[in-house]
Amino acid sequence: MIKWSKPKIKEFQTTLLDWYDSNRRDLPWRRDHEPYHIWVSEIMLQQTQVNTVIPYYQRFMMVFPTVEKLANAPEEQLLKAWEGLGYYSRVRNMQRAAQQLLNDDDGQWPHTKAELQELVGIGPYTAGAIASIAFNQPEPAVDGNAFRVFSQLLEIDADITKPQTRSLFEEAIRKVMPTDRPGDFNQAIMDLGSSYMTAKNSDNEHSPVRKFNQAYLDGRLDEFPVRSKRLKPVDKQYFALVIETPSGFLFQQRAGNELLAKLWVFPLVDADQLKADQPELNTTTIIKAIEDQFASETEIQTELQFIDIPIVNHTFTHQKWHVTLLYANLQKQPDLSHFSGKVVPVEEFSTLAWPTVQKKLWQAFKKRQIQLF
Template structure:
């Protein structure tokens, strides 16, 4: 790892910030230093591209313009505003932290990274971003961009997949952060990592800080950052049940013990769990359908007759799981009561008003494409 002198650090700050002042991205959350705006944008930007976030951010701010509005929001309204962004626990944690701020902090924000880290869902990076941008604390904000930029500048070969590596980068970057403009410094690093120093197809030859880039001088740019591969997401085969009655479609709200908490889907049944409940020597699609029909009739008093939807299962990948949802359909002539089933009948025209996760939207699209183009009209 390279070490910079005090003079080099000063020159790096000057060069970086001069470039940022001229070329920094004009983003809606950069129009002021309001901590609420910084916070929401940083949470939305986790695992999500800037261009995707912008319309969500603007809609979110129009819907929940203050911390108090977010704290008091109905969960359905919050989840609907977040729908499509993914990683839905981020939205729930935002509201929990807003409630903390209103109740425990009387609306006053902690002004340091250490204090901000006590709020639900705020980790070291987000705390550093808010503290530096909103409150001028000279602390680094170490995200994927910072890992990439500084590993290349300084030839840091520690594995960024390891949790302890963050501390190494924080210690290295801390004395480099501009004490007069820490927020601008951190945002400049974000912009640098999103432009000249991207993960792929980077352009170090034209980077404004190329003279400080040891990996460029040594022609080793592609070696950094060092990161071991994450394990492949676990395959999770499901059955998705499209149950239709004169009253609408059977919908279920995901509970607190499940992924996608608070969102609505068609009934989703894990194939492995079904086979544990009704074991057979050689499970097949036919035996699974028979077991599902028996379970719904016996446990829920919902007699259904299931048929398959042609085509491959609907696929959707989360960080640690890859769902494959085989679609099954049941058309009911009458509408049974849901006395023993935790769901509700929703008219087709009202489904899209509910908070729906991406996997549910994919299921609906597949069903429409398989001969039911008007099944779920858009509002």
């Protein structure tokens, strides 16, 4: 697979690391090699851009400065710290891993990639990153950058979305990695992948490793990396029930096994489900059906009204939600003993972890309130 000579490999290492030494980005998690710092940053950086992560990382370290603080934090505080970052299971897994570390390993970090990968939430990439950066182990850390950079340098045409392709890249990278500075090497590849060798608008003409880049030399950059197309998000229709009572608005917590697990949203009614169960429903009878369904689940009687604002759209990786707002203002405090959620006054909204779609729903509702004046 690798046809590079030993001198060429050595020259590549020197070129890359010299460039890195004078051009490395000054990032908050690069101030030291504390495994806790590396770990938190790597989890946050999964499928998330550096500029997005920086403020989250800084806040997180203020609130959870140690593994112990993280392990013992209440879940709502965890989710609040992660609010807006997405892929919320990451932070819940991180707390489980912190507890694993304290209970099973007496708080001592394992140094090997294999042992690191036993911690929940740490996969082959993150284990390689921690092992190489924090513990100086000569392990590849193959993320999207490494896939892009090495697929171009070596013209590797394996589909990077296939799980089996990872080992192919790891073997190639092991052969060009220096044993003395593996952490810097891996980070240099990432900096390269976010500067000269980006996915879009790349600038390979000025790349420090352009003469090692076979795809560039062959004019075949657009052919690498090879990846199969992802599926289109599935359309889903919902009604969001904005129910105002004398003591606040009704909220429900998402179940632990579903999208947006453990986050707080307005009560949602699955419109597709409703249509499937009662195909005779039309626009004038649907509100009554929703009122009935809500009453049967919560014993709360409501008189809902459509809100005359556009439907709120929100796209996730694999679902596209189309949400219609319905509003009810209950003058009398309802019996909440059969309601699974809770009532929250506006002043306390900031204590709840909201997903972005809930922020959009609230904004849309507020905008409508203003229009009434």
